[in-house]
Amino acid sequence: MTEITPVPAATVVVARDGEDGDSIEVLLLRRNSKLVFHGGHWVFPGGRIDSTDFDGHDGLEYKAALRAAVRETQEEAGLTIAEEALIHTAHWTTPPHLPRRFCTWFFMCGLDRETAVTVDNQEILEHRWITPSKALAAAKDEEIVLPQPTKETLKDIASLASVAALLTWARATPVHVFPDDSPFYSPLEMGVEAPQPC
16 A cells, blocks of 8 residues: 655644633634535644645745644634744644545644634634643543643643743754654755744
């Protein structure tokens, strides 16, 4: 069986402070069940990196991923975010021997509570703001389905009490790469800038 080369993609963990004042809420979107990849699953905003995302970026995938993350968040959730607000936290590559594979850049972004979400009702049918802990509990109870990278990301941030804490954690924590020896993640060659001191 021929191994499928993963397609570059980008996703954004959009978070806001919770109503209770001691938790965060993240934006999850329910994908149309008719979609081949993760149909019916609850995911963060995101999608494949298009060829136009590379325009003006000298072929650097990291810069294209930032642009794709902004574009996909606008298309799927109606949210306008800035590239400068994104913090790169992870890179996940779909395991071999699956019919569709992606190598996905993960970013964190904080928003104000008043920000409105509008889904396209085609690819994305529903949205919800939910704490990471409640999302994980809902998945455990089989009320919702979460892809593994989404689930692992929620576990990582479940104990954080505010957007400020989330962003501090994101800047200070080494980028999580799966698998560890992924040939599809070469940060320096791809244009990832060295992290700045917190």
